[in-house]
Amino acid sequence: MIRINENYTKLKASYLFSDIAKRVSAFVAANPSKPVIRLGIGDVTEPLPAVCVEALHAATDEMAKRETFKGYGPEQGYAFLREAIAAHDYAARKCPIEADEIFVSDGSKCDCGNIQEIFGTDIRLAIPDPVYPVYLDTNVMAGRTGGNVDGRYTGITYLDSTPANGYVPAIPATAADLIYLCFPNNPTGAVATKAQLAAWVAYAKKNQAIILFDSAYEAYIRDPAIPHSIYEIDGARDVAIEFRSFSKTAGFTGTRCAYTVVPKSLKAFDAAGKEHSVHALWNRRHTTKFNGVAYPIQKAAAAIFTPEGQKQTRALTDFYLGNAKLIREAMGKLGLPCVGGDNAPYIWINTGRDSWEFFDLLLDKAQVVCTPGAGFGKCGEGHVRISAFNSRANVEAALTRIAAALK
Numbered sequence: 001m002i003r004i005n006e007n008y009t010k011l012k013a014s015y016l017f018s019d020i021a022k023r024v025s026a027f028v029a030a031n032p033s034k035p036v037i038r039l040g041i042g043d044v045t046e047p048l049p050a051v052c053v054e055a056l057h058a059a060t061d062e063m064a065k066r067e068t069f070k071g072y073g074p075e076q077g078y079a080f081l082r083e084a085i086a087a088h089d090y091a092a093r094k095c096p097i098e099a100d101e102i103f104v105s106d107g108s109k110c111d112c113g114n115i116q117e118i119f120g121t122d123i124r125l126a127i128p129d130p131v132y133p134v135y136l137d138t139n140v141m142a143g144r145t146g147g148n149v150d151g152r153y154t155g156i157t158y159l160d161s162t163p164a165n166g167y168v169p170a171i172p173a174t175a176a177d178l179i180y181l182c183f184p185n186n187p188t189g190a191v192a193t194k195a196q197l198a199a200w201v202a203y204a205k206k207n208q209a210i211i212l213f214d215s216a217y218e219a220y221i222r223d224p225a226i227p228h229s230i231y232e233i234d235g236a237r238d239v240a241i242e243f244r245s246f247s248k249t250a251g252f253t254g255t256r257c258a259y260t261v262v263p264k265s266l267k268a269f270d271a272a273g274k275e276h277s278v279h280a281l282w283n284r285r286h287t288t289k290f291n292g293v294a295y296p297i298q299k300a301a302a303a304i305f306t307p308e309g310q311k312q313t314r315a316l317t318d319f320y321l322g323n324a325k326l327i328r329e330a331m332g333k334l335g336l337p338c339v340g341g342d343n344a345p346y347i348w349i350n351t352g353r354d355s356w357e358f359f360d361l362l363l364d365k366a367q368v369v370c371t372p373g374a375g376f377g378k379c380g381e382g383h384v385r386i387s388a389f390n391s392r393a394n395v396e397a398a399l400t401r402i403a404a405a406l407k
């Protein structure tokens with residue numbers, strides 16, 4: 001009799017987005033004349049930058065001719081893209097990262113989810129709360145946790161992000177081997193200072209641990225003092241893996257291109273205490289299970305690094321940040337404390353009441369959809385996330401309605 005991986009039965013069913021959809025469709029059915037505005041989505045709304053579309057067309061034409069046709073490319077990504085990433089995202093910020101330490105992939109979600117399989121099943125994990133669910137669920141699937149008790153898996157050190165710590169979790173008192181961090185954060189929009197990241201690097205060094213740093217939203221940072229990469233911290237090369245994606249940077253959520261940086265100086269240990277290169281392990285895993293990102297997509301991604309591409313992607317993130325600023329100002333006027341929105345496309349609102357109750361209130365009174373924070377973890381209770389990914393007209397209309405509803 002074929003057996004299942006029973007770790008999957010431990011997974012707490014994520015009802016978040018289906019619950020939202022159910023409540024919204026019930027509301028729409030009962031109120032067909034009231035159009036709903038969705039500020040709950042974590043997906044971009046604006047089209048691809050023109051440079052990317054031109055590069056896609058040109059590369060597609062290359063695929064149509066025998067002389068320029070491409071079959072399988074390098075699993076790690078074409079050199080033209082890896083070199084552009086190394087130059088623009090790392091060398092330009094004085095981060096000591098080489099092109100051959102960059103692994104191009106079809107998404108950070110996959111990379112964040114897959115990375116854990118090169119580490120032992122009995123390692124100690126530290127994971128933020130609230131959190132991007134991928135970090136947690138992939139470790140549950142791999143058997144690194146116990147069951148879910150009162151909304152939390154046993155065997156994990158949760159890193160609480162609360163109003164008290166400004167939504168940047170403190171270094172835990174206990175040791176962990178693998179630490180997940182995400183800044184600018186989804187869902188809170190909070191950012192970490194250089195000093196805060198330096199403390200995490202020191203903690204990882206002390207514990208011979210590894211930090212998994214998700215910087216999917218680095219393109220939204222406007223404060224020049226905030227680091228874009230963990231490698232802006234001295235010594236981070238020896239303790240950190242970084243995930244980046246073109247999804248939120250350049251509207252690639254439906255186009256699919258991202259990358260993971262695994263420095264060659266990063267070490268992990270076997271049961272006998274012998275050192276192993278994490279870069280070699282990830283290279284083995286990546287080349288065994290992945291066959292590269294489509295050539296036209298990599299060309300489209302490389303176009304982001306041209307001067308025109310930099311201008312266009314900046315305009316794109318500026319546009320969403322303009323929405324975010326309007327949302328923050330509106331929440332401020334309503335007296336609702338919030339973080340995010342200044343260096344991130346999300347605004348995290350401390351509602352002072354149950355997060356689903358606030359969700360229902362906004363839906364019923366303003367026909368606006370937000371995301372209840374409780375869906376991202378225990379510490380998300382009492383909060384909602386509002387996303388800046390929308391048209392300006394929708395954001396303005398939604399804010400007018402929210403102001404009227406909460407008056």
Ligand SMILES: *Cc1c(COP(=O)(O)O)cnc(C)c1O
Pocket residue numbers: 042106107108109110132182186214216244245246247248252253257258
């Ligand atoms: C959107 C997002 C990503 C990017 O995922 P892709 O698979 O590259 O689209 C990664 N991390 C977080 C926290 C995100 O919100």
